[in-house]
Amino acid sequence: MxxxxxxxxxxxxxxxxxxxxxxxxxxxxxxxxxxxxxxxxxxxxxxxxxxxxxxxxxxxxxxxxxxxxTNETFFFRDTKPFDIFKNVVMPYMAQAREAQRQLKIWSAAASSGQEPYSLAMILKDAGTPWSGWNLDFLATDISASILEQAKLGRYSQFEVQRGLPIQMLMNHFKQDGDRWNLNDDIKNMIRFDAFNLLDNPSKFGVFDVIFCRNVLIYFDAETKTQVFKKLANQLAPDGFLFLGGAETVLGLTDEFKPYPNQRGLYVRADSVHLKNA
Amino acid sequence: MTTCLIVDDSRVVRKVARRILEDLNFACREAEDGVFACKACEEEMPDMILLDWNMPNMSGIEFLEALRKMPGGDTPKVVFCTTENDMNYIQRAIQAGANEYIMKPFDNEIIVSKLTQIGLIDY
CATH class of the missing domain: 1.10.155.10 (Chemotaxis receptor methyltransferase CheR, N-terminal domain)
Structure with a gap:
């Protein structure tokens, strides 16, 4: 060319x-x-x-x-962030938000839905700690067409075998020929909305947890810095930000700092988590 | 080194699976049906078994039921790898003691994904 x-x-x-x-x-x-x-x-x-x-x-x-x-994704991609969500973030939020019983999560580059649905399955399987809570779960992507696909929650045999434990396939999917349909109780946990990370996300409000993985890697340094600023504005002071394994805040922003000993997990620079560490 | 027994009546499937697993540093042996697999396990119990369902002489599910009754037969992680993709088969396999289930066709990404989930590799 x-x-x-x-x-x-x-x-x-x-x-x-x-x-x-x-x-x-x-x-x-x-x-x-x-x-x-x-x-x-x-x-x-x-x-x-x-x-x-x-x-x-x-x-x-x-x-x-x-x-x-539009980039490929799969269920429980990279495994570790989901373990951290389950073992670090969820226990903290279960206590910290107990009074208001509301948890706001944003999957900011949701693609065909595997990331938000993986998180929804974790929350669902955790059961009791969240019963009676208002789980407000937003999933966005720049591509409206990929979000239409995500909303269907309909995946090929190949897709459900990449990352998804068989027990979760059994518990949360129904087979339809060579396709696998996610159960409505999981699908209904998520609201999808087309959103460009270059735009202002303030209309979505403040989140307790933001997943923004494997998207900043495609931006130049200046754009990354701009997006970090926007994300910092939308994250609760004690909230958590997940980035992809190849992504970092170093040299790009002072808004976030790595959460000690949890790769890919970041918190606001003024976060209570760093004061306690 | 983690040991693996590949049980499949197709020589081609065994060869493909072996290549993927050896790249992941598994030491592989092969068996062409459930009877040979039983003998292989009696000789030395592997850490993991990749198991086809439909085979002559002794099927994968019959082998799994026999394996779990053998001394030390509760230790190997068993991953079914079969063309049977109906939920009823999956449920039966898990009830019989399978740890994971792969629906053929498979590739190295699916194998890596499943082995990560059952803790045999850290990826």
């Missing part, structure tokens, strides 16, 4: 989603955008990029952003 055309795509993606793409990833543009170029009757991905210089086809741009920002 010629560099000027690559730059057109790079600019669109940066402006619309924050996604920072370097020229060594032009193969990714080619592979993900080829089906869109074909569907829109362009001779190639390059031809589509050239055309975008002179038009602002919003529907086409939305499809391009969708294709480039």
């Amino acid at each position: 010629r560099l000027p055309v690559f730059d057109i795509y790079a600019e669109i993606l940066k402006n619309k989603s924050g996604l920072s793409i370097t020229s060594d990833k032009s193969y990714l543009l080619e592979s993900r955008l080829a089906p869109i170029a074909k569907a829109w009757d362009f001779a190639s991905v390059e031809a589509m990029g050239t055309d975008l210089q002179f038009s602002s086809n919003h529907k086409l741009i939305e499809e391009i952003v969708d294709a480039m920002t």
